[in-house]
Amino acid sequence: MSGPTVHDVAKAAQVSLATVDRVLNNRGGVSSKAEAKVKAAVAQTGYVRNMAAANLSRRRVYRFCFVVPSGDTGFVALLQAALERERDRLVEEQILIQIIPTHAFDVAGQVAALRNLDCDAVAIMASEAPEIQEEVSRLRASGVRVVTLVADLPQSDREAYVGLDNVAAGRTAAEFMGRFLGDSGEILMIAGSLSSRDHNERLMGFRRVMQERFQHLTLLPAVEGNDDAQSVERLVSEASAARPLVGIYAIGAGNKGLVRAVQKADAKPVTIVHELTPTSRQGLRDGTIDLVLDQDTSAAVVAAVRIMRDLTEGRDLPADTGKIRLNIFSRENIQ
Structure with missing residues (x-):
């Protein structure tokens, strides 16, 4: 049995098929009263728009690029897997996703990737560097819509950011760290790279809360592990050998090395x-x-695709668009 059609929507709204088409495809030229009637009829009938058919009828194929770090472990592996699932799912909707891998914190490689794009919109996870901001401006000038993913570039011409409030994530980490620790002691903070805005914002939030409410705890200068397990293991081992650590806040990747070092401490x-x-x-x-403070990679990818499609179609973006929820996991709530 087939579901409700546009004919059912037009009948329920008591408007023409042309009016329904204009509302569903944001073509304009419809009064607010008629638009409200169509939207109410959609809800009443349970009509679900077939995006594949709609795009095909307009002969529209969307081409979206994701410029993201590569890797077969950790967060980037989860992100790559989420992108691949969404890429396969969206083919039927005439949405083509190209995944362009780069190296984390490699500004030159990221710039090269951005200079060779052929797409309607791009989501980028890149370092905050003047060269990257220049490439974003160039892309925008050429008509490509630009979204940042996971790590924001707020000083650039990007049009939306998809990811966590990283300052709030850092503050949350500090709140738990301070409550877990009653006595004085020293805390090691490990970032992947201090040139990465998301890592810097987490550090900022963490420091602020520790200074505001847990001044009996001492923060050691932040170190960079470059998201490399061996580097992280060495940094933790050296810090532990020099003094007893009461806490470690690891902001980036390389947690295999962190675990090995903590187990030896x-x-x-x-x-x-x-x-x-x-x-x-x-x-x-x-x-x-x-x-563990976690962001849902699948939700981030879905949100990025939705935003790129809205930008490509000229739709206004809601104020909270792209905001991803912070999930908190302990031993008691993991499966």
Whole structure:
């Protein structure tokens, strides 16, 4: 049995098929009263628009690019998997997604990727550097719609950001860290790169809360692990050997090395990391990691695609568009 059609919507709204088509495809030229009647009829009939048919009827094929770091482990692997699932799902809707891999924190490689795009819109996860901002301006001038993903570039000409409020994520990490730790002691903060805006914002939020409410705890200078497991392991091991650490806040990737170093430490520090990966999930289970702050990669990819389509079609974006919820995991609420 087939579902409701545009004919059913037109009949329920008591308007013409042309009016229904204009409302569904945002063509304009319809009074607010007629638009309201069509939207009410859609809800009443349960009509679900077939995007594939709609795009095909307009002979419209959307070409969206994602310029993101590559990798087969950790957060970037989860992001790549989410992108591949969405790419396969959207083919029937005439939406073609191209995934363009780069190296994390490699500004030159990211610039090269942005200079060779052929798409209607692009979502980028890149370093905050003047060269990247220049490329964003060039893309916008050429008519390409630009969205930032995970790490924002607010000083650029990008049109939307999809991801966490990273300052709030850092503040949340500090709130838990301070409450977990009663006595004084030193806390190690590890970023992937201090040139990455999302890592800097998390550090900023973390420092602010520690200074505001937990001044009995000492923050060591932030170090860079470059999202590399061996580098992170070395940094944690060296810091632990120099002094007893009461806490570790790991902002980026490389958590396999973090886990190895914590397991070797004489005293177990309270350890808070980002992203629920297989490594951090196991760390929660065995007690090496105390808390994971996670963002849903699938939700981020879906939101990015929706925003790029809206921008390409000339629609206004809601004020809270692209906001991704922060999920908090402990040993007790993981599966």
